[in-house]
Amino acid sequence: MPIETIIGAWVATGLTLFIFSFLYRDNPLFKLAENLYVGISVGYTIVKTYDTVIVYLIWNPIVKNGEWALLIPVAIGMLMLTRYMPKAAWLSRYAFAFIVGVGSGLAIPRVISSYILKQIEDTVRPLLIMVPGEGLSFTWSLLSPASSLNTIIILVGVSSVLFYFFFSVEHTGLGKVVARTGILFLMVAFGAAFGYTVMARMSLLIGRFDDLIEFTDPSYGRPSLWLMGLTILILVMMAQRSSHKSEEE
Amino acid sequence: MIFLRRQVPLLITLVTGLVFAVQYYVPHPASEQMLTSVTKWLQIIGGFALVLGVSSLFHVHAMKIRRKEVGWGYSFVLYVSMLGTIAVGLWSNGKEAIDGAMTSFGWIYNFMMVPLQGTMFAILAFFIASAAYRSFRARSREATVLLIAAIIVMMGRVPLGEYLIPLSGDLSQWILNVLNASVRRAILIGVSLGTVALSIKIIFGMERSYLGGGKE
Numbered sequence: 487m488p489i490e491t492i493i494g495a496w497v498a499t500g501l502t503l504f505i506f507s508f509l510y511r512d513n514p515l516f517k518l519a520e521n522l523y524v525g526i527s528v529g530y531t532i533v534k535t536y537d538t539v540i541v542y543l544i545w546n547p548i549v550k551n552g553e554w555a556l557l558i559p560v561a562i563g564m565l566m567l568t569r570y571m572p573k574a575a576w577l578s579r580y581a582f583a584f585i586v587g588v589g590s591g592l593a594i595p596r597v598i599s600s601y602i603l604k605q606i607e608d609t610v611r612p613l614l615i616m617v618p619g620e621g622l623s624f625t626w627s628l629l630s631p632a633s634s635l636n637t638i639i640i641l642v643g644v645s646s647v648l649f650y651f652f653f654s655v656e657h658t659g660l661g662k663v664v665a666r667t668g669i670l671f672l673m674v675a676f677g678a679a680f681g682y683t684v685m686a687r688m689s690l691l692i693g694r695f696d697d698l699i700e701f702t703d704p705s706y707g708r709p710s711l712w713l714m715g716l717t718i719l720i721l722v723m724m725a726q727r728s729s730h731k732s733e734e735e
Numbered sequence: 736m737i738f739l740r741r742q743v744p745l746l747i748t749l750v751t752g753l754v755f756a757v758q759y760y761v762p763h764p765a766s767e768q769m770l771t772s773v774t775k776w777l778q779i780i781g782g783f784a785l786v787l788g789v790s791s792l793f794h795v796h797a798m799k800i801r802r803k804e805v806g807w808g809y810s811f812v813l814y815v816s817m818l819g820t821i822a823v824g825l826w827s828n829g830k831e832a833i834d835g836a837m838t839s840f841g842w843i844y845n846f847m848m849v850p851l852q853g854t855m856f857a858i859l860a861f862f863i864a865s866a867a868y869r870s871f872r873a874r875s876r877e878a879t880v881l882l883i884a885a886i887i888v889m890m891g892r893v894p895l896g897e898y899l900i901p902l903s904g905d906l907s908q909w910i911l912n913v914l915n916a917s918v919r920r921a922i923l924i925g926v927s928l929g930t931v932a933l934s935i936k937i938i939f940g941m942e943r944s945y946l947g948g949g950k951e
Contacts, residue, residue: 490837494846501847505854509861517809523851525813528789529820530848533840537829539782543775559776563783570790579744579946585780586945587748588773590934591755597934599759601927605920629905631912643917644924651925668921673877675918677884678910680867684885685892687860694857697850 487705499701499709502694503717510721609644611637643671745940752938884910 504519544560547553565581568574613634614622625633631640649661650668657665701710755773758766796810824840827833831841867885872878890896891907936942 490842494842498846498850502850502854505851505858508858517806518812519851520855521809521813522816522847523855525816526820526843526848526851528792529817529824530844531785532789532817532821533824533829535782535785536825539779541829543779543782555772556775556779559779562776563780566780566783566787569787576740579740580747581780581783582945582947583744583747584751585777586937587751588755588777590748590937591752591758592770593934594756594931595759597927597930601923602931605924605927609917609920628909628913631916636913639913640917640920643914644921647918647921648924651921669877670880671914671918671921673880674884674910674914677881678888678915680863680881681885681888681892681907682911684860684863684867685889687857687863690853691857691860694850694854 492706495701495706496709496713499698500713500717502698503710503713506694507717507721513721513724515717515720609641613637642667647671741946744946745943749938749940752934756938884914 501519501522504515505523507513508516544556548556562581562584565577568577611632614624615634617623624635626635627633628635630636646664646668648668650657650665650672655661698710700706702708755770758770796813798804799807799810800814820840820843823843827838827840829840830838831844832838837845887900887903888907888910890900890903891905897904933942937945
């Protein structure tokens with residue numbers, strides 16, 4: 487096995503165990519791994535941004551293709567950096583005004599088309615479907631999201647939730663019933679979102695355990711076992727030291 | 736001077752906002768080209784925005800190290816790891832692999848960043864479970880509905896859950912595809928209406944907070 491893979495296995499195992507040590511309590515090993523994570527993530531983002539923006543979007547098109555118009559967004563971007571010069575900081579407003587203006591302009595028609603009209607269109611669908619040979623048919627299957635019964639449920643759900651967030655009308659009488667239906671739909675959605683998130687996290691957890699089990703293999707030098715012992719030993723020593731300190735005080 | 740500092744930015748927002756709102760309704764190659772170009776421009780300008788964010792992080796941790804504040808050693812670790820990753824990344828031309836062979840930058844990504852990121856999010860499973868235990872008591876009808884939906888979806892996502900509650904798989908799919916989808920759709924419509932309203936306010940200068948405070 488290549489030496490860099492073996493070293494990588496030791497490093498990955500150590501960092502994984504350092505993060506897991508937080509389950510015992512906040513400790514220097516976790517803080518070390520946490521700051522390492524922030525540092526590496528920021529460094530990675532900087533390199534990727536440099537590679538994408540400076541090299542591929544600015545340098546290569548200007549130098550190789552002569553796309554000099556790209557100097558305009560570079561100039562606008564540079565205006566942002568005037569934030570560091572108090573006397574010229576107002577120039578950064580030009581850059582923000584450009585970004586916000588373009589963003590707002592692009593958003594209006596696209597949001598109306600994709601997120602309002604399209605969503606309403608998908609909500610208000612025909613209840614009866616024309617089946618060749620059978621004529622008009624009402625489908626009861628709950629398992630098909632496109633069934634007639636589900637169409638009614640979706641329509642009720644969307645309308646009641648929208649009504650729940652509509653505060654211009656007092657929620658009394660029939661309005662109260664509709665609003666409460668909306669709350670029930672919201673609760674189901676929050677529960678589903680929660681359950682989905684928990685299982686996604688569980689999947690990540692299984693992935694990490696999978697790696698730790700793989701790294702108990704002798705071909706890697708059993709880093710999981712050695713480093714787990716070392717981590718536990720360090721945590722015990724730290725706990726003893728802190729208890730001695732508190733006794734002295 | 737107030738014209739340059741206040742009115743010109745508002746004018747830029749108005750003109751660019753109107754131009755790109757109208758662009759959607761102009762199906763001409765020139766209009767499409769303009770959209771392609773401005774998308775690239777926004778990516779470039781966004782790269783410069785990263786400089787602002789990162790420099791703030793640099794500053795905060797540099798001050799911590801300089802003043803030898805509590806935990807300055809961790810800030811030092813952050814600095815070293817960040818600068819180290821940047822140096823290695825530039826050395827590897829920003830590539831994780833070249834011709835199928837892993838670069839030093841790829842090594843950092845595979846053996847440091849991925850395990851750290853994965854574990855950081857994985858331990859959230861424990862905290863979510865702990866928070867759920869404390870807060871998910873079926874105190875009211877709404878809380879009971881939330882609890883039941885969560886349990887069904889959790890059960891329906893794993894083979895063991897489906898084995899224990901055979902209906903949970905189909906029920907979970909129905910909750911996600913129908914009930915959850917209807918709520919997401921309603922929220923999306925509400926958020927979109929808000930986005931359109933805010934965009935109109937920004938374009939016509941009624942919303943100016945993005946220009947920041949300061950003099951004039």
